[in-house]
Amino acid sequence: MADLSVKVAGVSFANPLIAASGTFGFGREYGEFYPLSKLGGISCKGITLKRRDGNPPPRIAETPSGILNAVGLQNPGVDVFIREDLPWLKQQNTVVIANIAGNTVEDYCAMAEKLSETDVDMIELNISCPNVKSGGVQFGTSCESVGQITKEVRAHCRKPLIVKLSPNVTDIASIAQAAEAGGADAISMINTLTGMKIDIRTRRPIIRNNTGGLSGAAVFPVAVRMVWQVSNAVSIPIIGMGGITTWEDAVEMMIAGATALQIGTVLFSDPYAPVKIAEGINQFLNDNHIASVTELTGTVIPW
Amino acid sequence: MADLSVKVAGVSFANPLIAASGTFGFGREYGEFYPLSKLGGISCKGITLKRRDGNPPPRIAETPSGILNAVGLQNPGVDVFIREDLPWLKQQNTVVIANIAGNTVEDYCAMAEKLSETDVDMIELNISCPNVKSGGVQFGTSCESVGQITKEVRAHCRKPLIVKLSPNVTDIASIAQAAEAGGADAISMINTLTGMKIDIRTRRPIIRNNTGGLSGAAVFPVAVRMVWQVSNAVSIPIIGMGGITTWEDAVEMMIAGATALQIGTVLFSDPYAPVKIAEGINQFLNDNHIASVTELTGTVIPW
Amino acid sequence: MKYDIRQLRLLSNEAIAKGIYDMRLAYGENEIPVQCGQFAHVYVPGKSLRRPISVCDARDGVLRLVYQVKGEGTKIMSQMKQGEQVDVLVPLGNGFCVDKEKKYALIGGGIGVPPMLYTAAQCKEPLAITGFRSRELVILQEDFAQAGAEAVLVTDDGSAGKKGFVTDVLRERIAEVDEVCACGPTPMLEAVARVCAEFGKPCQISLEERMACGIGACLVCAVKVRKNGEEIMQHVCKNGPVFNAEEVVFHG
Amino acid sequence: MKYDIRQLRLLSNEAIAKGIYDMRLAYGENEIPVQCGQFAHVYVPGKSLRRPISVCDARDGVLRLVYQVKGEGTKIMSQMKQGEQVDVLVPLGNGFCVDKEKKYALIGGGIGVPPMLYTAAQCKEPLAITGFRSRELVILQEDFAQAGAEAVLVTDDGSAGKKGFVTDVLRERIAEVDEVCACGPTPMLEAVARVCAEFGKPCQISLEERMACGIGACLVCAVKVRKNGEEIMQHVCKNGPVFNAEEVVFHG
């Protein structure tokens, strides 16, 4: 048995597999498949200061090797999360990450304040949600705004702070540097790539929000490239995600530069995927006489 | 039989299907499958002022529903193209588009001058190749540089000028507007999304260039979204591409806003794809009593 | 653990009407723990999303899914062969609540008809009113009779059974029944709900929405419902697919 | 039109060694217009790229492809069943030029052995030297004998045939032959080329490179060759896969 534990920003994870925000709710449902302690951690559904109903349906469409979604941050609001979901989550023996999104910098700061008073393990700043009109991705696409929001939230946040990046940018490495300079303890990436699908019969976009976020295996090569670029540009750890489907993908993402991983879309076809991926990584490490999974991170040998 | 002909920047195409630059060489090989007159046009392999050998192999990798390539603009140079390939191409009874790339603005201008003296039908400014160190995409990722290079080439170009956009940008609509303002007669989009694939056994990137350009069905939703955004932002026609695989995709791309289409990656699994797509579109138009394919362009009904 | 994936052996997968297939899967145990109106989430090789299909029948250890080929996923399903293992997540959602003491009208429209069969099997002499566009799409009539239901058939064009809509028959017969359960296209469900409201009969309807997880985690299959005067988002996969018709905000 | 896609019926697809399959396809006509050393580009359902596989044999209307399962594409190929139609683009590339008057040494290493069989069938009493890592990977020995070749077998570990490398045997026997043709891993090809250069024998080698179009249009399968003193890019699919060993720039 190889050592699968990893540390991100001082927080220890039993293994590098974290459920990706928005695909796993607050854990209760997938907790009916396997104990959540099988996962290194859970990044909770994105929460906002006040309850949000999200976008009207359809919120999902299938694309080649991927999906588009536009849930639009439906959630019960930070207070309900803290009161009703966090206590249960904290009993599951896994790292709990709160993913927060807001309309204004003040929203983000207020949530960071509230969550800093709880026993949530980490906060993930979602400035990359492409599916809401305001809040989300507009904070995440310029270095200035990323630097600024990170800095402001940092001042209100007494938990390790992860900044989640959008791939819909020209230069992801500079954005990551801005987050690092702003005080981020870790980077998570990638959120979804904006996409669209149109029903040719009705000429209507299938997703009611017109556009949605592309995730799943289709985006994996883009995610690997971006993780590699960012790992060359910052010294804080990266939580890599975007299309990880097999244990081979997980190993590849770590070799590209990730310290931990989030697993989203593949859950929808195989709820057990993160558990199987952890087993696959373990087998790979054993077969290759690698003592610890941390030895993979960033070991790509570019030409 | 519906009317499949389209017009882009004053040039008439027998149908909207154009072979995508770089996937079809200078047409000779695929011309051994079917007469090239079955296609609306051919966008030739990107050419440079001087001969280029391109990148060392491997230049290609497979990804979920897509491929990565990094050919690195191997080509015989513009003079050889004009002397040896163009005359043959011009006999094939299809529109011939020269795709040009350069290290400097001067290179582009010099090529535009040379090609303007020939009977090539259109020039496609490739400022979006992600696989070469200099020349290519660095011209294509800021509005200023896109506007400037378009304007300068425009001054040397006496052919209809298409500007080909990179999807690796934050705001594709503004980039397209810059090209329009610079004097482009049409936009073609999208070039490839930069991606990476690593062999987990050797820890080496599979593509010798480390990164490559992602194309094929995987990117189709991103391409549709971008074509839609750009069609809302400019009034010049768009040649849409990126992952078109079936006639349904082709119809969808036109509904999103494209006037004509380029077809690349699908050729590698099915050399006859553009011919089949043309037939499929024709059938769709007949079934729906649509007289002309031009009636599809931009007819998406957003929510 | 409430959920598990099951690999079920395909017993048969035959066309029973134009483009409509009847997939029978061996459950392994004789008693299948599924409530009428619940659904199965079927893995389709090569696809990112499972396909939700209502349980059509679940007696004698055979899980029956009746589905129409619509797009690529159901097409691949229709090509699955006897003996293959089919990967399903079942049972999911909340089905119809039926009470053996009551008289039910079970309304099915088109491909909404299948779940009403197992529902019929749970009721005492129900009235099963099923409607189809035309003759070549008619399915399951004998099955309803065998399940002890009075089967009334209507078609839009009169090519089989009576010409007309399910609501025409419902209106004529609603006095006989205590409660109504329905599954079918949304306009039909709305019409059924209106008739029930008019006559003051409780009405349960089974809704469709595009799904990902199928268990309530991803929040994509939203439906707006009115609870205690407030409009809230619920989810077809977890809170439904069966909802109290009065609570559903159509066009929400 | 020089090219066409053919849908060929799969006659059999059996494992002939550990992870190595022998796919036989009915060509339709008895005379298959294929030169030894040419390759087939095989469509794999669900994959963006075809898989290049050398023609192993092409006599009596049967196209034979012998391939090793390496990744997903060849795995899917190995699961194809008798009676299925396999979509192949064949013949592609330039094969070995053989002259009935000359004596050939045909060298194959590992999964580079298959194309040497049809090559052997074109030569007069060739010497076929084939090398494998070990016994369980040995293939086609009887086929070489049947094709009229003298088959010399070596394995790296001596578990079958002689222990050693193909170049050991080549060195011993090179005096007998006029020309050498080889296919196998690059280090082996380089070693073979060195031996031939040393003894002044012409040498043709078959190269591999990752491919997309397979016909010379996309330029991905580049190989550097030296022609008239100048280094230029050629393409394995169109100019090769067989090249004059002297011209190839290894590690180019």
Ligand SMILES: Cc1cc2nc3c(=O)[nH]c(=O)nc-3n(C[C@H](O)[C@H](O)[C@H](O)COP(=O)(O)OP(=O)(O)OC[C@H]3O[C@@H](n4cnc5c(N)ncnc54)[C@H](O)[C@@H]3O)c2cc1C
């Ligand atoms: C709770 C529930 C029960 C259902 N029961 C049945 C049944 O018993 N028999 C039957 O034939 N059909 C049923 N459906 C509809 C069935 O799920 C769709 O027809 C099917 O998913 C279409 O898949 P496709 O790949 O053929 O179509 P595609 O259009 O290729 O599918 C693309 C995506 O859209 C989704 N999708 C498309 N149409 C629908 C739809 N109407 N509802 C939900 N998702 C859709 C698919 O699941 C897939 O994710 C049910 C749907 C739900 C939600």
Ligand SMILES: Cc1cc2nc3c(=O)[nH]c(=O)nc-3n(C[C@H](O)[C@H](O)[C@H](O)COP(=O)(O)OP(=O)(O)OC[C@H]3O[C@@H](n4cnc5c(N)ncnc54)[C@H](O)[C@@H]3O)c2cc1C
């Ligand atoms: C001209 C030529 C002739 C060949 N003849 C044979 C043969 O007779 N028998 C045989 O077993 N193999 C042969 N190969 C190698 C064979 O093409 C690869 O083993 C096969 O493509 C691997 O596919 P995969 O899906 O199993 O592997 P994956 O690694 O999943 O393939 C991923 C991609 O890489 C490509 N690739 C991987 N390895 C190679 C390779 N060595 N050469 C070229 N492309 C590769 C694949 O084609 C695919 O595009 C030949 C290759 C070439 C170029």
Ligand SMILES: Cc1cc2nc3c(=O)[nH]c(=O)nc-3n(C[C@H](O)[C@H](O)[C@H](O)COP(=O)(O)O)c2cc1C
């Ligand atoms: C249905 C769905 C909902 C999502 N919601 C959120 C969210 O609330 N907050 C967030 O940061 N990311 C959200 N994401 C993005 C994922 O966390 C992840 O970044 C992305 O899906 C890429 O990973 P994957 O390909 O493994 O799914 C969501 C993704 C999906 C598919």
Ligand SMILES: Cc1cc2nc3c(=O)[nH]c(=O)nc-3n(C[C@H](O)[C@H](O)[C@H](O)COP(=O)(O)O)c2cc1C
């Ligand atoms: C092998 C290969 C080579 C390419 N070379 C060029 C090129 O020389 N110039 C260019 O503008 N685009 C080039 N492209 C990009 C395509 O023209 C097209 O923009 C992209 O592949 C998306 O379309 P597709 O998904 O249909 O292939 C190349 C693409 C591939 C796959």
Ligand code: FES
């Ligand atoms: S499908 Fe995930 S919540 Fe319903």
Ligand code: FES
């Ligand atoms: S594979 Fe396209 S040129 Fe060789």
